[in-house]
Amino acid sequence: MAPIRNARVVFNEIPRTYPEPGKTTVYDDKPTIDIENLKTDGGFVLKTLFLSIDPYLRGRMRPPEIPSYVPAFKIGEPLESHGVGVVVRSDNQGLKVGDHLYGMLTHEEYTIHRSFDGFRLLVNEERLPWSVYLGAAGMPGKTAYAGWREYSRCQRGQTVFVTAGAGPVGSMVIQLARLSGLKIIACAGSEEKVEFIRSLGADVVFNYKTTSTQEVLNKEGPLDIYWDNVGGEALDAALSVSAVGARFIECGMISTYNEGPKPVHNLMQVISNNLCMHGFIVFRLERQYDNDFYWNVPQMLGRGELKYSEEVWRGLEKVGDAILANQKGMNRAKLVIKVADE
Amino acid sequence: MAPIRNARVVFNEIPRTYPEPGKTTVYDDKPTIDIENLKTDGGFVLKTLFLSIDPYLRGRMRPPEIPSYVPAFKIGEPLESHGVGVVVRSDNQGLKVGDHLYGMLTHEEYTIHRSFDGFRLLVNEERLPWSVYLGAAGMPGKTAYAGWREYSRCQRGQTVFVTAGAGPVGSMVIQLARLSGLKIIACAGSEEKVEFIRSLGADVVFNYKTTSTQEVLNKEGPLDIYWDNVGGEALDAALSVSAVGARFIECGMISTYNEGPKPVHNLMQVISNNLCMHGFIVFRLERQYDNDFYWNVPQMLGRGELKYSEEVWRGLEKVGDAILANQKGMNRAKLVIKVADE
Numbered sequence: 001m002a003p004i005r006n007a008r009v010v011f012n013e014i015p016r017t018y019p020e021p022g023k024t025t026v027y028d029d030k031p032t033i034d035i036e037n038l039k040t041d042g043g044f045v046l047k048t049l050f051l052s053i054d055p056y057l058r059g060r061m062r063p064p065e066i067p068s069y070v071p072a073f074k075i076g077e078p079l080e081s082h083g084v085g086v087v088v089r090s091d092n093q094g095l096k097v098g099d100h101l102y103g104m105l106t107h108e109e110y111t112i113h114r115s116f117d118g119f120r121l122l123v124n125e126e127r128l129p130w131s132v133y134l135g136a137a138g139m140p141g142k143t144a145y146a147g148w149r150e151y152s153r154c155q156r157g158q159t160v161f162v163t164a165g166a167g168p169v170g171s172m173v174i175q176l177a178r179l180s181g182l183k184i185i186a187c188a189g190s191e192e193k194v195e196f197i198r199s200l201g202a203d204v205v206f207n208y209k210t211t212s213t214q215e216v217l218n219k220e221g222p223l224d225i226y227w228d229n230v231g232g233e234a235l236d237a238a239l240s241v242s243a244v245g246a247r248f249i250e251c252g253m254i255s256t257y258n259e260g261p262k263p264v265h266n267l268m269q270v271i272s273n274n275l276c277m278h279g280f281i282v283f284r285l286e287r288q289y290d291n292d293f294y295w296n297v298p299q300m301l302g303r304g305e306l307k308y309s310e311e312v313w314r315g316l317e318k319v320g321d322a323i324l325a326n327q328k329g330m331n332r333a334k335l336v337i338k339v340a341d342e
Numbered sequence: 343m344a345p346i347r348n349a350r351v352v353f354n355e356i357p358r359t360y361p362e363p364g365k366t367t368v369y370d371d372k373p374t375i376d377i378e379n380l381k382t383d384g385g386f387v388l389k390t391l392f393l394s395i396d397p398y399l400r401g402r403m404r405p406p407e408i409p410s411y412v413p414a415f416k417i418g419e420p421l422e423s424h425g426v427g428v429v430v431r432s433d434n435q436g437l438k439v440g441d442h443l444y445g446m447l448t449h450e451e452y453t454i455h456r457s458f459d460g461f462r463l464l465v466n467e468e469r470l471p472w473s474v475y476l477g478a479a480g481m482p483g484k485t486a487y488a489g490w491r492e493y494s495r496c497q498r499g500q501t502v503f504v505t506a507g508a509g510p511v512g513s514m515v516i517q518l519a520r521l522s523g524l525k526i527i528a529c530a531g532s533e534e535k536v537e538f539i540r541s542l543g544a545d546v547v548f549n550y551k552t553t554s555t556q557e558v559l560n561k562e563g564p565l566d567i568y569w570d571n572v573g574g575e576a577l578d579a580a581l582s583v584s585a586v587g588a589r590f591i592e593c594g595m596i597s598t599y600n601e602g603p604k605p606v607h608n609l610m611q612v613i614s615n616n617l618c619m620h621g622f623i624v625f626r627l628e629r630q631y632d633n634d635f636y637w638n639v640p641q642m643l644g645r646g647e648l649k650y651s652e653e654v655w656r657g658l659e660k661v662g663d664a665i666l667a668n669q670k671g672m673n674r675a676k677l678v679i680k681v682a683d684e
Contacts, residue, residue, distance in 0.1 A: 263605030270621030
């Protein structure tokens with residue numbers, strides 16, 4: 001077999017505000033790969049099926065000298081994100097052609113891997129679409145599951161507020177809160193997303209672009225738990241209506257990723273109301289919750305006890321646009337790039 | 343005995359920024375009291391000896407419709423704060439003339455109390471100056487003691503940063519941290535205060551008015567614990583050098599009390615570094631730590647194992663000036679008003 005195309009998406013330039021497709025990231029369809037004849041050194045070749053587009057990717061588009069919990073992308077090298085691939089050639093005894101793997105994938109159509117380290121073999125007895133292993137059954141769902149169990153200390157009848165409620169993290173949090181018998185206030189940025197949130201069982205839902213978060217919370221608070229995916233104004237509003245002893249679970253601050261931090265005025269509430277503000281990155285909780293998560297969540301998704309929503313864009317060349325849409329909240333649901341059919 | 347003067351300090355006007363002596367608060371020496379002939383209804387008359395001047399008093403100078411953890415002062419009525427008084431008349435079987443009580447005292451020379459509720463009888467076997475029961479052996483010391491035990495999860499060799507290190511809270515935190523074997527970075531706003539901090543055993547001390555907090559922390563961090571008494575810029579700097587899993591103990595934000603909240607830019611660190619930010623008000627921890635605190639701390643102060651520093655101003659008429667000095671950090675040490683000799 002002759003070499004075939006192995007297109008990729010390269011990190012080209014550090015953005016100042018929002019990433020610009022074609023400038024921040026560049027699609028490059030020139031590379032080729034000769035799958036049959038290349039040397040794997042006992043490794044395997046993975047064909048990329050799905051790539052996950054997540055808010056935190058913006059944080060990797062930074063100067064490499066700024067430290068953070070994940071390395072900066074390198075100029076001139078492909079992006080990477082969580083993905084699902086299928087093994088198309090294996091010289092590794094533990095893997096066979098057709099096996100599906102979940103892990104960090106580079107943004108290219110095929111990748112040679114020397115080792116299975118860091119990957120998870122997806123058995124998928126529930127026959128979920130593979131893309132779901134990037135959302136509800138993947139890193140975002142696990143973020144919600146681990147963070148909720150570790151920090152919520154929830155009790156039946158308490159009130160939780162969830163921002164970005166239609167995203168894969170927020171929608172899982174809402175459903176976990178519903179299973180725990182909480183009163184759920186949740187918001188998102190479009191009517192369609194708000195309807196999805198309503199379908200998950202949230203009690204009070206609103207579009208934060210057309211309704212004042214502060215006014216809703218003044219009426220529906222005080223809050224025992226705030227699950228924060230956005231930071232900025234919503235965090236400020238949540239602080240202002242916090243109950244004594246409330247838990248603030250700080251999961252994301254997307255309002256600050258592209259336009260810088262917004263001033264938060266109500267931090268004194270942390271003191272006045274004995275708040276506990278827990279921030280976390282999911283990989284630091286994985287050892288504790290991974291087995292439990294994969295034991296429970298795919299099953300519950302398969303039986304329909306947990307719902308999910310996703311938006312699949314076709315084509316590796318769409319990665320740049322998808323990242324921008326995700327940063328702007330223009331996507332309707334969990335964004336996934338379908339790179340190829342099996 | 344004829345009626346005698348019973349001067350008081352009245353809350354007169356809500357301040358916009360810093361409180362103004364004579365305007366925000368007014369000293370009124372017209373009232374009188376007839377201690378022998380008044381009716382106590384089974385209560386007692388307390389002569390005010392010492393009144394505590396604390397940063398949180400600024401928070402009580404607010405419009406009453408704004409809720410908080412302590413009631414707003416009422417226009418036209420005397421201030422109140424922690425104080426120590428001596429019983430000069432008692433119709434209560436449990437109290438005798440000469441007993442010393444600690445509790446919330448109104449800012450007047452004598453007060454009639456119907457009930458002992460809320461007061462603590464000071465036995466003072468250690469023969470500490472009574473004023474110390476307003477500082478190291480009082481609410482501020484207890485704030486440090488309870489907050490440190492509840493939230494620090496400290497381990498020998500870890501690094502803690504303490505702001506307002508010369509105050510009664512900060513200086514107690516430094517000493518508790520020293521007893522736990524931590525590396526202590528601490529600051530204050532004058533050379534005299536810095537020397538006091540050094541004498542407590544802090545490892546790295548600096549005057550934040552002449553030395554950049556950010557630069558010191560860049561060099562001496564990362565921080566496992568930040569004890570925050572000031573908020574604003576120092577909180578921002580501490581966030582920027584936090585270690586993964588650090589505890590931020592939010593005790594006060596005096597930088598914001600008079601001039602409003604300053605923007606905090608580094609809140610994303612709460613997420614990136616899995617921080618846990620605990621805010622607290624000491625009265626919510628008193629049930630848990632009061633016995634322990636009064637069992638240990640006065641003894642340790644008496645034996646010189648814990649040190650304290652205080653600044654005593656003479657005269658009830660000084661309350662307004664003392665509150666302003668305290669808000670501006672112009673006092674050298676824990677500020678106490680000596681209202682009268684025994």
